[in-house]
């Protein structure tokens with residue numbers, strides 16, 4: 001599992017780039033939140049997320 005440094009999106013991939021925003025991926029992140037309904041989620045607004053998926057809370 002890797003997290004994007006730009007959008008915090010978590011992906012299971014061996015690629016080095018985020019499939020969403022082409023940002024750099026890192027395995028150094030902490031915390032995970034899962035956004036199921038971005039339109040309705042307060043957390044999603046805080047994190048700035050608009051796509052369903054898993055996101056890292058903090059990316060180093």
Ligand SMILES: [Zn+2]
Pocket residue numbers: 004005006007008009018019020021022023
């Ligand atoms: Zn990204």
